[in-house]
Amino acid sequence: MRDLRENIIETSLELFDRHGFHGVSVNEIVKASQTSKGGFYHHFTSKDELLYVIHDTFITYVLKEAQAANIVHTSPVEKIQAIIRSFVHVFDLYKSHISVFYQESNYLKPEYEINMKGKRDQFKHLVFDVIREGQATGEFRKELPAEITGMAILGMVNWIYKWYRKDGTYTIDEIADVFTDLVLHFLLPVEEHVHVKNHMLHIPFFYEMK
Amino acid sequence: MRDLRENIIETSLELFDRHGFHGVSVNEIVKASQTSKGGFYHHFTSKDELLYVIHDTFITYVLKEAQAANIVHTSPVEKIQAIIRSFVHVFDLYKSHISVFYQESNYLKPEYEINMKGKRDQFKHLVFDVIREGQATGEFRKELPAEITGMAILGMVNWIYKWYRKDGTYTIDEIADVFTDLVLHFLLPVEEHVHVKNHMLHIPFFYEMK
DNA sequence: GAATGAAGACCGACTGGTTGGTCTGTCTAC
DNA sequence: GTAGACAGACCAACCAGTCGGTCTTCATTC
Missing domain, CATH: 1.10.357.10 (Tetracycline Repressor, domain 2)
Structure with a gap:
């Protein structure tokens, strides 16, 4: 878990690829990336x-x-x-x-x-x-x-x-x-x-x- | 407004084409088709x-x-x-x-x-x-x-x-x-x-x- | 080299709004 | 009088995004 930002991007990429952008909620991204809402919104607006x-x-x-x-x-x-x-x-x-x-x-x-x-x-x-x-x-x-x-x-x-x-x-x-x-x-x-x-x-x- | 079912399909088609499936809610479809939730769910499950x-x-x-x-x-x-x-x-x-x-x-x-x-x-x-x-x-x-x-x-x-x-x-x-x-x-x-x-x-x- | 403090990284409970879908009921046609 | 066509108030679930707060890092000060 070096760089959280990179981690989030790669994790979401996998999820989006499988379920589509709308098929994945921010909560799911956050859970899969082992971070939190705060972590996510700290790196992305x-x-x-x-x-x-x-x-x-x-x-x-x-x-x-x-x-x-x-x-x-x-x-x-x-x-x-x-x-x-x-x-x-x-x-x-x-x-x-x-x-x-x-x-x-x-x-x-x-x-x-x-x-x-x-x-x-x-x-x-x-x-x-x-x-x-x-x-x-x-x-x-x-x-x-x-x-x-x-x-x-x-x-x-x-x-x-x-x-x-x-x-x-x-x-x-x-x-x-x-x-x-x-x-x-x-x-x-x-x-x-x-x-x-x-x-x-x-x-x-x-x-x-x- | 002959056939409501056909009407709904054509209206949604226009909406989906412009905003995507996820960009259009059932409420919007219903309004654009000039019908109601009941009307919609009567024709589609x-x-x-x-x-x-x-x-x-x-x-x-x-x-x-x-x-x-x-x-x-x-x-x-x-x-x-x-x-x-x-x-x-x-x-x-x-x-x-x-x-x-x-x-x-x-x-x-x-x-x-x-x-x-x-x-x-x-x-x-x-x-x-x-x-x-x-x-x-x-x-x-x-x-x-x-x-x-x-x-x-x-x-x-x-x-x-x-x-x-x-x-x-x-x-x-x-x-x-x-x-x-x-x-x-x-x-x-x-x-x-x-x-x-x-x-x-x-x-x-x-x-x-x- | 210990104390200070400020800034960035991150946490997670919370919110206001929206969504798909339900359910009770009415209106019409036969 | 009964069955299909439709109305629309209602609801639980969920969603993206917020916000007050904590924890870590590290330059600055004495």
Whole structure:
């Protein structure tokens, strides 16, 4: 029980993940964290603030990773691969944060919500921009509407929180491999696929199988 | 105010969509529906049952559509197109049902939850099976793991509820067009893309543009 | 190096308001 | 006259948050 604040966050995370934000009362959090009402409200101004802190932790991480990938790499093909890879990996690190986030984010008080929405939008537009950039250079199929295609990517990755299990059949790396492959297959023009391996950051695990 | 039961369902749907299941009390539902506690509990045994009814309405529809598509069409390419198309279209019909469903389904009492999970799993496996079938006939890329690929499809489509607006830039038909195109691009072997138009149920709207 | 005191960490009984659900009863239709 | 449809006062449970108080830590003073 080193740091009570951290302890409360982790305990609530488990509880929220299992029963949802509204399925857990402050009293239950307090009991599970082996502290008291006083202890809780000493560290958080409200139950809502706790929710906000959970959200912010993970979304700040995602955004930073994506921005880094955007700077490190130059070609859109590499960028989109790196973004998907790091994005998918976040689910390994912050699975319960993300579950809570998507299940409860619409209950956030306005003052918190504005902050969150900004970061989410930044990330979304980063993805859109990479797609548009790839279309401009001719590396990606020009006929695809960038917004719909972008939302397809965000959707398939975000949905991971619903089904991914750390002890499941596939590792997060394998999922990242497949997702990157799927996305490149629909982004790249058909003629380009012959050369696709030259662009690849690494060869997906399933290319040797079957 | 013909049928009070229907009235209550539709009113709550609007309220839940805006404030979430937990953000709306039975008293508020009752007031908005211009009835009383007695009226409400005459038609529903609990607030949870109302949630269940909302869930069941839409998921039963999705499943029926997909099963029909699975029977009507014979080739996996056609099947997957039809399933995606009908799946995407559900968001036009049942947007608020679906929002409530994904935001609150984990609060469902066990007795309701079991029923729901069964139908969801049926749908999921239907998608998996179509992919495996296509791989068996050689129409789809054999190297892709069917489960991950299937979850990618389910994810991108399910995510629609987060961003689709009836009065948005793109119609639901256009979204279905793009999604079907994306999916076929990653499912079909590269060599097959030259012939892809022969398989297509219809030409996507964006193929003529740009 | 003992005494002082102030600030932060934490405790838990308590409160005011709300919630889902009940129950008695009335009003209508057949 | 009986059964379903609805009304609305009522209730126990519970909830997030408060507040007066204690215990610990540690810099400051003599």
